[in-house]
Amino acid sequence: MELQDQKHFLIRMQITLADKITEMEPNALGRPTTVNVMASMKEGKIVKFMFGTSVRCGIATRTITKGMVYRNNQLIAKSRAANIPILLWCRKNIVLTEKELKTCDYPWGNCAEWAPLQAMHERKKSQKHHAILWSQTYNIKDNFL
Structure with a gap:
């Protein structure tokens, strides 16, 4: 699968996750306002990804x-x-x-990005390594990427 296709797939899964959260908590005041997906890429392919939400x-x-x-x-x-x-x-x-x-x-x-960023960062003090990260945040309230 090409990188663009991988990203589009993750965005679809992100929106599906937001829809499931909305189904589980119909009251907007009781659910997160944003869902984030963050992916680590290597050699033009997504090797890891993680979803996160804002705090509520x-x-x-x-x-x-x-x-x-x-x-x-x-x-x-x-x-x-x-x-x-x-x-x-x-x-x-x-x-x-x-x-x-x-x-x-x-x-x-509070940000939806913090947990995935921390998980993707994984820096070891004895090693320096770089990661290419891609991040997309979806606003549940406004249905907006």
């Missing part, structure tokens, strides 16, 4: 408030970010002013 953990109910859902989502994103080396490096090496620190509350571990 539930919807408000009688016993769970919107604030609780928001805090849980934040905790999950922070946990993801704390375990991904490149995000740790960024947090340690990017200098922000006081004003920027107060306004920059983005949950860095």
Whole structure:
């Protein structure tokens, strides 16, 4: 299969995954907003691939408030970010002013791309190797690539 055909196949599977997620959780507030597929290529062929989703953990109910859902989502994103080396490096090496620190509350571990990127990265300290990565993110809410 040619590289373009492999990519098209993965995109179809990505959209199928998004459709299955939508079927499992019909309430848009309770499901991820994006699904990502990332592939590692070697010699013009896809050798590995992985899907990831943005963080979303539930919807408000009688016993769970919107604030609780928001805090849980934040905790999950922070946990993801704390375990991904490149995000740790960024947090340690990017200098922000006081004003920027107060306004920059983005949950860095929330992105659908982070888990696949970490899995595909696989850098060993004793070895340097390069990988060609291809990534495609699908917005479930808007049905948009």
